[in-house]
Each structure stands twice: as structure tokens, then as C-alpha cells.
Amino acid sequence: MNRREFLKSALTVAVPGSVTRIVAQEGSNGDHFSEEGDRQIARRRYKDTEMTLPLLGFGLMRLPQKNGKVDYPTAEAMVAKAMKAGCNYFDTAYMYHNGESEKFVGQALSKYPRDSYFLVSKMPIVMMNSEADNARIFNEQLARMRAGHFDFYFLHWLNAAHWEKAQRIKTLEFMKKMQSEGKIRRLGFSFHGEPEILKKIAEAYPWDLVQIQLNYLDWELCRSGEQYGVLTELGIPVSIMEPLKGGTLVSLTPEAKKVFEQANPDVSIASWGLRYAASLPNVQVVLSGMSAPDQLEDNLKTFSPFKPLTDAERQTVAEALMAYRKSGAVPCTGCKYCSPCPAGVDIPRNLALHNQVKGGVPLFHAKLVYDAMGEEERASNCVHCGVCRKKCPQQINIPQFMAEITEEFR
Ligand code: SF4
Numbered sequence: 212m213n214r215r216e217f218l219k220s221a222l223t224v225a226v227p228g229s230v231t232r233i234v235a236q237e238g239s240n241g242d243h244f245s246e247e248g249d250r251q252i253a254r255r256r257y258k259d260t261e262m263t264l265p266l267l268g269f270g271l272m273r274l275p276q277k278n279g280k281v282d283y284p285t286a287e288a289m290v291a292k293a294m295k296a297g298c299n300y301f302d303t304a305y306m307y308h309n310g311e312s313e314k315f316v317g318q319a320l321s322k323y324p325r326d327s328y329f330l331v332s333k334m335p336i337v338m339m340n341s342e343a344d345n346a347r348i349f350n351e352q353l354a355r356m357r358a359g360h361f362d363f364y365f366l367h368w369l370n371a372a373h374w375e376k377a378q379r380i381k382t383l384e385f386m387k388k389m390q391s392e393g394k395i396r397r398l399g400f401s402f403h404g405e406p407e408i409l410k411k412i413a414e415a416y417p418w419d420l421v422q423i424q425l426n427y428l429d430w431e432l433c434r435s436g437e438q439y440g441v442l443t444e445l446g447i448p449v450s451i452m453e454p455l456k457g458g459t460l461v462s463l464t465p466e467a468k469k470v471f472e473q474a475n476p477d478v479s480i481a482s483w484g485l486r487y488a489a490s491l492p493n494v495q496v497v498l499s500g501m502s503a504p505d506q507l508e509d510n511l512k513t514f515s516p517f518k519p520l521t522d523a524e525r526q527t528v529a530e531a532l533m534a535y536r537k538s539g540a541v542p543c544t545g546c547k548y549c550s551p552c553p554a555g556v557d558i559p560r561n562l563a564l565h566n567q568v569k570g571g572v573p574l575f576h577a578k579l580v581y582d583a584m585g586e587e588e589r590a591s592n593c594v595h596c597g598v599c600r601k602k603c604p605q606q607i608n609i610p611q612f613m614a615e616i617t618e619e620f621r
């Protein structure tokens with residue numbers, strides 16, 4: 212099957228067929244502290260090595276919060292539970308929780324042997340201005356995480372502009388130097404953009420792992436399917452972020468949820484999205500930004516044992532997607548990369564209210580919340596400068612939606 216045929220079939224049936232490289236229950240890094248009888252999640256072999264990574268990775272972008280701060284006791288208990296189940300791949304970044312995520316994971320993992328987990332972080336190209344920033348930020352990260360080295364280290368949030376900047380400030384050269392010094396094991400990047408740019412970056416270096424956003428909504432919308440195809444053709448394993456689109460594919464709409472519930476009332480809505488991503492054979496790890504113990508519990512269940520989607524289940528996903536699209540909801544993940552708006556508009560909140568209405572919340576209920584927001588935070592305060600639009604990884608036409616929401620809540 213050539214690339215065009217592959218992508219066409221993937222789009223038609225939602226995901227390609229069987230997974231051939233799952234190594235369920237196989238021991239690796241996490242074996243020595245698991246106890247007999249513990250539920251262990253499925254693992255997948257990394258390339259042709261003996262190393263396996265868990266199919267479910269712990270994303271640390273949405274940690275549990277208490278009084279506006281990371282809730283350490285709850286989050287540490289979640290890490291302990293994840294480790295016990297073999298979910299030992301932890302993905303953080305300099306920017307997550309304004310640096311608290313890296314600090315937290317440094318503390319939480321310090322009690323485990325260093326070879327019992329995989330630690331991943333990222334260089335925040337968007338926040339950097341000069342070559343000197345490479346060492347300054349990297350050393351800060353090493354100190355925060357106290358782990359000695361990163362198992363994978365990524366250029367964060369690449370697109371055409373950020374790749375150009377990374378080259379200008381020689382970040383990849385710096386990362387290669389750190390690798391030669393043993394501070395990084397493997398190199399990669401996370402990406403938000405068009406497949407054409409992805410191909411250009413992916414061909415520029417023999418990357419070990421690349422992180423893209425992929426889920427059943429974005430397969431076409433953000434051309435994730437094409438991105439997956441580009442990386443697969445180049446033989447680069449894929450890490451998946453936003454498999455549930457920041458929770459969008461959990462809340463969905465009543466109609467879309469009904470499709471899933473009718474197909475199988477015994478599994479969670481989230482499990483469909485995670486299985487969709489993990490069913491792709493070149494996917495190495497699927498990240499879930501778990502922010503509560505029940506989410507972790509449910510995800511562990513989904514991956515122990517992991518079952519790829521059947522043809523009938525792919526059809527169910529396609530039907531749910533069709534129902535969701537009809538609602539007119541905006542695919543906002545709540546990531547806040549668009550913020551702050553120079554005019555003070557609370558963009559994610561306005562979009563969330565709009566989505567609530569599309570999901571069946573009565574307009575007057577949502578309007579009560581809208582009217583209670585500060586005047587400058589409301590969509591009506593948008594001056595259509597377009598600044599936010601360039602920053603949104605989901606390519607949402609934010610100014611247009613602000614105009615629509617203004618009318619909706621007038
Ligand atoms: S387009 Fe509107 S919402 Fe976006 S940054 Fe400008 S004023 Fe803010």
C-alpha cells in the first residue's frame with residue numbers, strides 16, 4: 212500500500228488495522244518494584260531494541276491542583292500508583308505549570324531508582340532569545356528534576372517559526388553536546404503545525420521520537436493522520452499528545468456520548484480516544500494529562516490489557532465523531548497558549564461557554580456566567596487584532612469565534 216492509499220484507508224476507517232508490536236506484561240525498566248498480582252499496563256518495544264515503553268505515558272501538564280497550586284500529596288499518590296502499574300514514562304516541560312511540573316516530578320521520582328522510569332522534558336523555544344538561553348534553561352531543568360539525565364529530550368512546540376529560531380540559536384547542536392556528555396539519552400521534538408513543515412524538520416536529523424497531537428477529531432482537522440504518515444514513512448516512532456484533546460473528547464456532546472454508551476456502556480468515553488491513538492502501530496506511547504486519581508484508574512484499566520479497536524469499534528468512533536461535528540462545538544483544548552490576550556479577553560473561558568451551549572446547556576444558564584465575567588474578559592471586548600490566532604496550536608479562528616460568541620450572548 213503506498214502512502215496515499217494508506218492515508219485514505221486510515222481516514223475512511225478511522226485507524227489502521229492490527230497492532231503487531233505490543234509487548235503486553237513484558238518487564239523492563241519498572242519490573243523490579245512491581246509486586247506479584249499487580250495490574251501491569253501494556254508496553255511496546257522501542258524500535259529493534261530490548262527496551263520497552265509503556266503504551267500509556269503520564270503527561271504532567273494538567274496535574275491536580277489545590278488553591279491554585281500543584282496538589283503534591285494527590286499527585287505523588289498518582290505517580291506511585293502509576294509506577295506500580297508500570298506506567299513509568301513521565302512527560303513534562305519547562306513551561307508546564309510555570310516550572311512547577313518539573314519541580315514536582317523531580318521530587319516525586321526521587322524516591323525511585325533512576326533506571327526504573329523514563330523522564331522526558333523539553334526546551335521552550337518560544338521563550339528563548341539567544342544561544343546562551345540553551346545552557347541556562349537546560350541547567351535549570353536538570354536542577355529542578357534532580358535526575359542526572361533525561362531519557363528523551365525534545366525541542367518544544369516546533370512549527371516553521373520556532374524551528375527557524377531553534378536553528379538560529381543552535382539548540383539542536385546544544386542538545387547533541389548534552390547527549391555526548393550523557394545528560395540526554397535520546398533526542399526528539401514536539402510539533403504543532405502542517406505536515407509539510409513536519410516532514411522538513413523530521414528529515415533534518417535522525418530523531419529518536421517525535422511527539423504530535425493526534426486524536427479522532429484531529430485526524431482530519433489538524434491533519435494528524437498525514438503527520439503520523441510522514442513520521443511512519445521515515446521510521447520515527449511517535450509519541451501522542453492530546454489523545455483526548457484536552458478533555459474535549461471526554462465531555463463531547465450528549466449525542467456523541469450516546470453513540471459510545473450504546474456501543475459499550477461498560478467502558479469510559481475516554482477509553483475510546485486512548486485506544487484510538489494506541490491502536491496505531493507506529494505509536495510508541497500515548498500521553499494522558501491526568502489531573503485526578505479516577506482518571507488514572509480508568510486509564511490503567513484501558514491499558515491492562517490493551518485491546519486495539521476492532522473494525523466495528525472504529526465505525527462507532529466515526530459515528531460519534533459525526534454526531535459531535537454536527538453540534539458546532541469549537542475544538543479548544545484549554546491549553547491557554549493563546550493567552551494573555553492584549554485586550555484582556557479570557558479566550559478559553561469564552562470558548563468553553565460556547566461549547567457548553569453547543570453541548571446542551573441552556574443559553575440563559577451560560578449567559579449568566581458570561582455576564583458575571585469581567586467586562587474586559589468577555590468575547591465582546593475582542594478588538595480582532597489577530598495576535599491569539601497565530602498562537603493557537605489548534606488553528607482555531609479565535610477572532611471569528613469571539614464575534615460569534617458576542618452575538619450568541621448579546
Ligand atoms: S483577536 Fe481578540 S481575542 Fe484575540 S488577542 Fe486580539 S483582542 Fe484578544
Ligand code: SF4
Nearest residue numbers: 543544546547549603
Ligand atoms: S483557543 Fe487555542 S490556544 Fe487558546 S486555549 Fe483554546 S486551543 Fe489553546
